[in-house]
Amino acid sequence: MGVAPRMSPAERVAEFRDVFTRAETEVGRVIVGNQSTIRKILTALFCGGHVLIEGVPGLGKTLMVKTVAQVLGLSFKRIQFTPDLMPSDIVGTQVLVEQDGRRDFQFKPGPIFANVVLGDEINRATPKTQSAVLEAMEERQVTVLGTTYHLTPPFFVLATQNPIELEGTYPLPEAQMDRFLFKVIVSPPKPEELREILIRTTGAVSYQPKPIFEPAQAAAHVERLKALVREVMIAEPLERFVIAIISSCTPGSPAALPEATQYLRFGPSPRGAQALIMGAKVNALLAGRVNVSYEDIEDVVIPALRHRLLRNFQAEAENVTAEAILEQVLKRVKRARA
Amino acid sequence: MANPVEVLNSARKQAGKAAALSAALTGLPVAGTLATFGLLLSITSASWLERYGVLLTPQVAHKAEAVIFALVFLVVLATLAGASQAYLKASRPQDVAARIDRELAAKEEIVTFAEASFSEDSGSSATARSPLFPLLSDRVAGYLESFEPSRIFAIPTRRVVLRSSLTSLCVLITAFTALLVYARLTQPPYASQIETLHELASKLAESSPSPENAVLAKRLAAVADVLANPALTAREKLERIAALKREVEELERRETAQKNPQSSSAGSSGSAHNKGSGSGENSGNEPAGSGNGEGQNERNQGGGGKKPSKRQTTSSPVNEANREIAEIERELEQQSRRSRQSSTGFERPNDHQQQEASADTGPGENPTKSSGPKPGVNEPQKGNQPEPEQKLAGANAKENLRSPRRGTGLGDTRLGEIPAPANYKRFYAFGEHGPGLTVKDARYVVVSLPPAPQAASGGKIVAGGPSAKATTPYANLPLPKEDLAANPQQQQLVPPRYWDLLR
Numbered sequence: 039m040g041v042a043p044r045m046s047p048a049e050r051v052a053e054f055r056d057v058f059t060r061a062e063t064e065v066g067r068v069i070v071g072n073q074s075t076i077r078k079i080l081t082a083l084f085c086g087g088h089v090l091i092e093g094v095p096g097l098g099k100t101l102m103v104k105t106v107a108q109v110l111g112l113s114f115k116r117i118q119f120t121p122d123l124m125p126s127d128i129v130g131t132q133v134l135v136e137q138d139g140r141r142d143f144q145f146k147p148g149p150i151f152a153n154v155v156l157g158d159e160i161n162r163a164t165p166k167t168q169s170a171v172l173e174a175m176e177e178r179q180v181t182v183l184g185t186t187y188h189l190t191p192p193f194f195v196l197a198t199q200n201p202i203e204l205e206g207t208y209p210l211p212e213a214q215m216d217r218f219l220f221k222v223i224v225s226p227p228k229p230e231e232l233r234e235i236l237i238r239t240t241g242a243v244s245y246q247p248k249p250i251f252e253p254a255q256a257a258a259h260v261e262r263l264k265a266l267v268r269e270v271m272i273a274e275p276l277e278r279f280v281i282a283i284i285s286s287c288t289p290g291s292p293a294a295l296p297e298a299t300q301y302l303r304f305g306p307s308p309r310g311a312q313a314l315i316m317g318a319k320v321n322a323l324l325a326g327r328v329n330v331s332y333e334d335i336e337d338v339v340i341p342a343l344r345h346r347l348l349r350n351f352q353a354e355a356e357n358v359t360a361e362a363i364l365e366q367v368l369k370r371v372k373r374a375r376a
Numbered sequence: 377m378a379n380p381v382e383v384l385n386s387a388r389k390q391a392g393k394a395a396a397l398s399a400a401l402t403g404l405p406v407a408g409t410l411a412t413f414g415l416l417l418s419i420t421s422a423s424w425l426e427r428y429g430v431l432l433t434p435q436v437a438h439k440a441e442a443v444i445f446a447l448v449f450l451v452v453l454a455t456l457a458g459a460s461q462a463y464l465k466a467s468r469p470q471d472v473a474a475r476i477d478r479e480l481a482a483k484e485e486i487v488t489f490a491e492a493s494f495s496e497d498s499g500s501s502a503t504a505r506s507p508l509f510p511l512l513s514d515r516v517a518g519y520l521e522s523f524e525p526s527r528i529f530a531i532p533t534r535r536v537v538l539r540s541s542l543t544s545l546c547v548l549i550t551a552f553t554a555l556l557v558y559a560r561l562t563q564p565p566y567a568s569q570i571e572t573l574h575e576l577a578s579k580l581a582e583s584s585p586s587p588e589n590a591v592l593a594k595r596l597a598a599v600a601d602v603l604a605n606p607a608l609t610a611r612e613k614l615e616r617i618a619a620l621k622r623e624v625e626e627l628e629r630r631e632t633a634q635k636n637p638q639s640s641s642a643g644s645s646g647s648a649h650n651k652g653s654g655s656g657e658n659s660g661n662e663p664a665g666s667g668n669g670e671g672q673n674e675r676n677q678g679g680g681g682k683k684p685s686k687r688q689t690t691s692s693p694v695n696e697a698n699r700e701i702a703e704i705e706r707e708l709e710q711q712s713r714r715s716r717q718s719s720t721g722f723e724r725p726n727d728h729q730q731q732e733a734s735a736d737t738g739p740g741e742n743p744t745k746s747s748g749p750k751p752g753v754n755e756p757q758k759g760n761q762p763e764p765e766q767k768l769a770g771a772n773a774k775e776n777l778r779s780p781r782r783g784t785g786l787g788d789t790r791l792g793e794i795p796a797p798a799n800y801k802r803f804y805a806f807g808e809h810g811p812g813l814t815v816k817d818a819r820y821v822v823v824s825l826p827p828a829p830q831a832a833s834g835g836k837i838v839a840g841g842p843s844a845k846a847t848t849p850y851a852n853l854p855l856p857k858e859d860l861a862a863n864p865q866q867q868q869l870v871p872p873r874y875w876d877l878l879r
Binding site (some may be wrong): 046047048050051270272273274327328329330332333 | 470474483484485487488490491492506507508509512514
């Protein structure tokens, strides 16, 4: 598929829907189940955000990310985070190179220099290493020995973390958690899905996903689609709706819900509101609209905000999850809107 | 395809119109109700109920009218302001678009379009400049193609009428209640009686231009003023009214005498037991009729008067004055008694009698009333019939005073009255009056009776009937007023072991 610079709005929207649907279908041919997770990952990619994937080992998180990269024709790198991983192992380092009789330092880029980066078990690295990813994720650039290197767009980080093996792990700091647009949970497969997984993975033939874009033009295509997402319109009442959601789960805010005041230490930052609107815009395009609706926003509230709510001790003691609080928030705000 | 901006504009106008009309239809009936109420007040104060003028004095009525019409003006102003505000609010593009969105299930497309289309007015044109706007415009035009603003933004007639009716009803009830409460709060006591006295005075002055009537009319007016005077106590008012009553009776007697000079014999031929002299109007032709004089004894042996030949159905102003004064007097007595009760906490049994007896001038005499039947209001009585209601003149002097309606044929309406139960203090605290008496191991107890009580007003025992009677019917001395140092709680305390004894 080539780039068509002169396209009508309707054609651009149709192209977006087509690309998204095809990518979803292709990934779904490799990954069994978890359709909503795949959709959220693709949504975040077209929003220009990063995704934190959480799930127990063996659910296909790494495969899912690798497949997404393959389908879109983007470059893919994988970083296995371990406690002894150093920042230079991620961003790259200067190496002494002898060339033509001269010795000179030359920058050797790390695995962060890719379109799609999978940070596997990111919570196993030390905070120092984790923070090395921080600048790359937000600024889309890395600095090595005073020299700044820009990352090639699109830059998409998908980090996975294991929620059960907590010994020897370093939980992600709040600042770094906030960098992720969505946090998605990979759920275990149902019996029928498990059977399908077995058939696909234990047979002689495995399915190889077909890339939608040519690798050379994939980045440009994705960037164009990302620009389309930002053109989607949102009316003022819907912006107020987003603000109401954020305010409702911010302790200390006048509009905070009692549940938020009782169970939360900190609420979502403005990045949370941005994530809501960007995710809603992708949803609007997928619905064939060029404007955001309330349903589009409500669909992304939990993945966009669940990792931005910092629960207090009482919430942990009473096993009150962030999802439960967000569901209450949605109910209250929807009622106020009605 | 319809231009969505034009459709939205027409929808805005329709929505504004509907909101303004709804607001006006809610407020104007309230103003109308208030205005009608004010007009009714004006009309009725002049013509409607006679009592209305009593309820509201002209000054109050005028003030109320002024307040009501000012309220009407304010309500009209508020309604107009509310209607214009409702028009502006309801015609906001975002609100109209949101309403259409909900009606057409357009997923906020019309809201977004409205904001983008009308954002040039407000200065924020971020959404209007989106390259995707033409697509949105096409989609909105598709939604609005078959859209009729008058269908969605119709005036909710039923709801508005119901709301305005309920509001008007509430306003009417509130206005009536406020008026009644105000009238009640501002009405002086005895307002109706004062009004009646003034009317009687004017009637009296108009009926005959005699100097007596003029004087009586002035007196009636003076009594009305006395009644209206808040500085006077009920007792003082009673005294003034008693004086007036005597004058009225005198005038009545004279009037009767002038009308029927030949039949003014009456009660002088009454019983020997009676000193009261009936002056009944006995102008009939029936022979041997007996007058119904108050002074006749129980056997009704006197027969001097004649029966009236025809019952008079119309009452003279003097008679009316007599009745009205008696009514006022009765009410004043009740009020005086109530105030005494409230001041002392209990009514002593002989207070009332002592006061009434003090109005007597002596045994057997009835200074205020011992006359015969009043013209036109007495029922014809048969002679020689024992009348249990009638008593000896000496004994019923009190009753005469207490029966202001005597002569009206209604009889004594106060026969059922008994003294209110008094809060006697029967128990003393132990050791309060001297050392405590221990009767636990006593074999017998000597009780000494107190000496015989004397009549409080120094009344004397008179003979002349089947048995001797005291002029003062109550011989018991009033209980001395207790002023105990102990608090009431302590006074009432009785140890439980004595409860059976007390029963």
